[in-house]
Amino acid sequence: MIRIESLVKEYTVSARRPGRQSRERRTVRALDGLSMSVARGDVVGFIGPNGAGKSTTIKILSGILHPDGGTCTVAGRVPWKDRIEHVRGIGVVFGQRTQLWWDLPAVDSFELLGDMYGVPPQRRRETVAVLRRELDLDAFLDTPVRQLSLGERMRCELAAALIHEPPILFLDEPTIGLDAPSKLALRAFAAGLNRERGTTVILTTHDMDDIEALASRVVLIGKGRTLFDGDMAGLRREAGDRKRLVVDLARGRRDEQAELPSLPGLRLEERSASRLVYSWDASNLGTAEVMAFAAGRLEPADLSVESRPAEELVSALYARHGV
Amino acid sequence: MRPYLAAFRARARTVFRYRAAAAAGMFAQVAFGFILVMILESWYGSAGGAPAPMTMSQTAAYVWLGQAFFAMLPWNPDPELRDLIRSGEVARDLLRPLDLYWLWFTRTLAWRLVSSGLRCAAILAFAGFALPRLGMVDLALPAPAGASALACFAVLMAMAALMSASMTVALSCFQFRQVSAAGITAIFAAIVSFFSGLTVPLPLLDGPIAAVAGLLPFRALADLPFRFWSGAIPVNDAPAAFLFQLAWLAAITAGGRVFLNMQLRDLAVAGS
Amino acid sequence: MNARAGWRHSLAMYGKLVRMSLKAQLQYRTSLYLSVAGQFAISVVEFAGMLALFSRFGEFRGWSLAQTAFLYGLVNMAFPVADAISWGFDSMGQLVRTGNFDRLLVRPLSPVLQLFGMELTVRRIGRLAQGMLAFGVACVLLARSPDSFAYSFADRPLAALAAVVSLSAGFAACVSVFTSLFWIRAAFTFVTVEGLEAVNALTYGGQQAAGYPLSAYRKFLQLFFLAAVPVGAVIYLPACFALGKPGIPGLPAWSLALGPLAAIPFAFLARALWSAGLRRYASGGG
Numbered sequence: 001m002i003r004i005e006s007l008v009k010e011y012t013v014s015a016r017r018p019g020r021q022s023r024e025r026r027t028v029r030a031l032d033g034l035s036m037s038v039a040r041g042d043v044v045g046f047i048g049p050n051g052a053g054k055s056t057t058i059k060i061l062s063g064i065l066h067p068d069g070g071t072c073t074v075a076g077r078v079p080w081k082d083r084i085e086h087v088r089g090i091g092v093v094f095g096q097r098t099q100l101w102w103d104l105p106a107v108d109s110f111e112l113l114g115d116m117y118g119v120p121p122q123r124r125r126e127t128v129a130v131l132r133r134e135l136d137l138d139a140f141l142d143t144p145v146r147q148l149s150l151g152e153r154m155r156c157e158l159a160a161a162l163i164h165e166p167p168i169l170f171l172d173e174p175t176i177g178l179d180a181p182s183k184l185a186l187r188a189f190a191a192g193l194n195r196e197r198g199t200t201v202i203l204t205t206h207d208m209d210d211i212e213a214l215a216s217r218v219v220l221i222g223k224g225r226t227l228f229d230g231d232m233a234g235l236r237r238e239a240g241d242r243k244r245l246v247v248d249l250a251r252g253r254r255d256e257q258a259e260l261p262s263l264p265g266l267r268l269e270e271r272s273a274s275r276l277v278y279s280w281d282a283s284n285l286g287t288a289e290v291m292a293f294a295a296g297r298l299e300p301a302d303l304s305v306e307s308r309p310a311e312e313l314v315s316a317l318y319a320r321h322g323v
Numbered sequence: 324m325r326p327y328l329a330a331f332r333a334r335a336r337t338v339f340r341y342r343a344a345a346a347a348g349m350f351a352q353v354a355f356g357f358i359l360v361m362i363l364e365s366w367y368g369s370a371g372g373a374p375a376p377m378t379m380s381q382t383a384a385y386v387w388l389g390q391a392f393f394a395m396l397p398w399n400p401d402p403e404l405r406d407l408i409r410s411g412e413v414a415r416d417l418l419r420p421l422d423l424y425w426l427w428f429t430r431t432l433a434w435r436l437v438s439s440g441l442r443c444a445a446i447l448a449f450a451g452f453a454l455p456r457l458g459m460v461d462l463a464l465p466a467p468a469g470a471s472a473l474a475c476f477a478v479l480m481a482m483a484a485l486m487s488a489s490m491t492v493a494l495s496c497f498q499f500r501q502v503s504a505a506g507i508t509a510i511f512a513a514i515v516s517f518f519s520g521l522t523v524p525l526p527l528l529d530g531p532i533a534a535v536a537g538l539l540p541f542r543a544l545a546d547l548p549f550r551f552w553s554g555a556i557p558v559n560d561a562p563a564a565f566l567f568q569l570a571w572l573a574a575i576t577a578g579g580r581v582f583l584n585m586q587l588r589d590l591a592v593a594g595s
Numbered sequence: 596m597n598a599r600a601g602w603r604h605s606l607a608m609y610g611k612l613v614r615m616s617l618k619a620q621l622q623y624r625t626s627l628y629l630s631v632a633g634q635f636a637i638s639v640v641e642f643a644g645m646l647a648l649f650s651r652f653g654e655f656r657g658w659s660l661a662q663t664a665f666l667y668g669l670v671n672m673a674f675p676v677a678d679a680i681s682w683g684f685d686s687m688g689q690l691v692r693t694g695n696f697d698r699l700l701v702r703p704l705s706p707v708l709q710l711f712g713m714e715l716t717v718r719r720i721g722r723l724a725q726g727m728l729a730f731g732v733a734c735v736l737l738a739r740s741p742d743s744f745a746y747s748f749a750d751r752p753l754a755a756l757a758a759v760v761s762l763s764a765g766f767a768a769c770v771s772v773f774t775s776l777f778w779i780r781a782a783f784t785f786v787t788v789e790g791l792e793a794v795n796a797l798t799y800g801g802q803q804a805a806g807y808p809l810s811a812y813r814k815f816l817q818l819f820f821l822a823a824v825p826v827g828a829v830i831y832l833p834a835c836f837a838l839g840k841p842g843i844p845g846l847p848a849w850s851l852a853l854g855p856l857a858a859i860p861f862a863f864l865a866r867a868l869w870s871a872g873l874r875r876y877a878s879g880g881g
Binding site: 341343344346347348350351353354355357358359361362364365366367368369375459503504505506507509510513514517522523527528529530532533 | 652718
Binding site for chain 3: 059062063064065066068080083084085087088090092094096097098099101102103104108112113115116117118144
C-alpha cells in the first residue's frame, strides 16, 4: 500500500541572531534515508521525539511536501506528482488544525467536502449517517464548529476526513489536548474502522497509549531514519524490558534475610515498612519464577506485577539512540 | 506609577520585534504620500476656482506629516488588547492590583508611539531631504515655519498621541462585543482617516462637511498640529487648539473608562 | 475526468464554496450591516469631499467633474469587486503561519480555487457603493452634456461601440489587475509573512492613483502605472479614448482602446510568481 525508499528531505532554516545584521542559514536534514513499507490494513504508529521527521513523513505521504531524494508510492501513486488524484484516496486529520468551516455547523462542511470529492449525495448521506452513529455526533452536528469543545470538534474532523471513504487514513497527533473519554472514543473508532473496513491507518503521536490501543506496528523515527520497526512487544525487548513486582507485606514479623533477592538477575529496588519492590529483565527471568520466589519466602498481603510504563520505555530508547 | 511604566516599556519592546512590518509600512506610506501630494499638486495647478486657504507648500507639509504619523492615528484596535479580550485572558489583567483603564492606556500609548516613531523619522527624512535633491522641490516637506511653530507642533502632537491612545482603548473595548466588533472597527477607520484630514486636507473642504469636521475631535489628531508646522495657523492660536484637545481628551478618557467598566460588568455577569 | 468536466466541476465547486462563505458571513449579521452601512455613509462623505474640491478648484487638469467622477467611479467599483473575490488571498499570511494552508493541499481541488472560494466578502458592498455613487453621478452629468464623449453612436457608431467595449473590458481588466496584485501578495507569503504591508502601496495605492487621471502624476509614476503595475493602462487609457483626452501624447487615439490588454501579461506574471511560491512551499523552504 505504501512504500518508502530512502526518503531524504532537507530544510534551510535561516535564523537571525539578536544583534547581528546577517541571517545565518543552515541546512537541517529532517529525513535522512527513511525506508519502510506499509501493507493494506496495517495500523502503523509513528513515534519519535519532536523534530524527528514524523510530520515531514506524513506531509510527504499526503502530497504536501516534495522530498529532496528517494521515492515513495502510496497506492501505486507518487503523492507529489499527481496530487489531486492522490488525495482522493486518502483522509487526513491534523490534530491542531481544522478542516471544517469555522462559523458553520459541521454538517455543512460534510456536504461540501462530499461534493468536493465527487461523492454522490445519496452515498454521502449514507456515510454521514453511519459516522453520526459511530462517532456519536448527533448532539452537536448543527452547532457552529467554533462553539464545539475540542473533543467534539475532533470527532467531526475525523468524520470530515472519512466522507469520501478513503482506504488510507493519516492521523497526525489526533489526540493532542483531548480529555480522556474523547481519546478513548477516538481510539475505539479508529480501531473499528481498521477492523471492519480494512482501512490502513498511519498515526503519529506522542501518547504511547494511542500506540498500545491502536497500532499493530510501531515505527520509531529519529534523526530522519527508522530506528525501530516492529510490534509493541518487540519495542519492549529492544528497550530492555524490566518488570517490577510490588509486594505489600502482611503486618507482623519480618525475615530480613529472606527478603534478599536470591534469584540471578533479580534486584531489590525498594524496601519500606510495608512494601518491597523487585525488578528484573523480562528476557532473562520468567515472571512465574519470581512469583514463586515471592510466595515461598515472603508473607505477602498483595502482589502485583507491573510492566515498565511505555512512556519510560520510549524515553529510554530515545536516550539510547541519542535522539 | 512604576507598574504603568513597566507596561509601557514591555509593549514598546514588542513593537520593535516587528521592524520588517514597520519598514514595509514605511514604503507603503511613502507611496501613498507621493500619490496624494501629486493629486493635490494637480488640483493646485488647475485653472479657476476660489483661492486655496493653504499654499501648495503648506499642503505638501500636511500630506507628508499625515503619512509620517499615520501609525499614530487610532484607526485600528490594539491587536494585543484584541487578542487578550478574544482569548478571555483579560481575566488575568483583572487580577492585577492596577487600574485596568490606565494599564491599557499606557500599553496602547507605547504601541502607538513606538510604531509611529519607527516610521516617521525615515518618512520625514525622505520627504524633507531626499525629495528636494531628487528635483521635486514643490512636492517636498518644507521645514517648520519657525522655532515656535515647531514647538507648537510638538506639544500638539504629544496631546494628539494621548488622544489617540484614549480613542484606541475605547475602540478596543468594542472587541468585547464580538458580533459587531469588525463592523465598528471598519467604520471607525474610515471616519478617522477622513475627519483627521488624511484623505483630503480639511482646509480644502467647505460647506457642511467642513463644519462637521470642525466639530469632531479627529482633526485634533492630525490636521491641527500639521497646520502649525507649516504656519498655516499662526502660533497665537496655539492655546485655543490646545484647549480644544484637552477638552476632548478629558471627555474621551472619562467616556472610555465608563465604557470599559460597563463591558467588564457584562463580562462578570456572563460569568466567563 | 476530461478537461471540460473538470472545468464544470471547478465552477460548480466555486459556487458551492461561495455559498458556504455567504452563509458563514451571515452568522455575524450585526457586524455585516454595520460595516456596509458605515462604509456607505463614509463613501458619501468622501465623495462629497471630492465635490468640495471641484467647487473650489473648478476642474482637475482639464478634466471636468463628470469626467473625473466617471474614471473614479469605474476604479472604485473595480477595486472592491477584486478585494471581495480575493479575500482568501488576503488571509494567506495567516494560513501559512498557522499551517492551515496544508489542509487546502490535501483536498482534490486547486488551492487557488479554494482560496478564491474561501470568502466572497459581502462587507465590500459598502465600498462598492462609493464607486457606484460616483459613477452614477458621472453618468447623469455626462448624459446632460453629450459632447463630453468623443464619439456618439449617431456620428461614429463604430468608434462609439469600440469605446463601450474598451471601457467594459477595461473594468474587467481593472478587476483582474487588482486581483493579480492580491495574488502576488499571496505568493510572497510563501517566502515571508513579514513586510507584506509593502504590497499595500500597490493595491490601495493603485486604487487611489488610478481613480484620478494619470496625467496628474509625474512621469515616473505615470510610467509605473502604465507598464509595471498596469492599473492605469487598463482603465485610464480606455477612459481617455472615450472622453477624447490625449492619454499618451504621440500615440494614435485608437491604440488607447487597447489598454485593457495589459491585464493579460500581468495575470500571467502573478500566476508564475504564485507557482514559484507554491513550489518553494512544497519543497519546505518556508
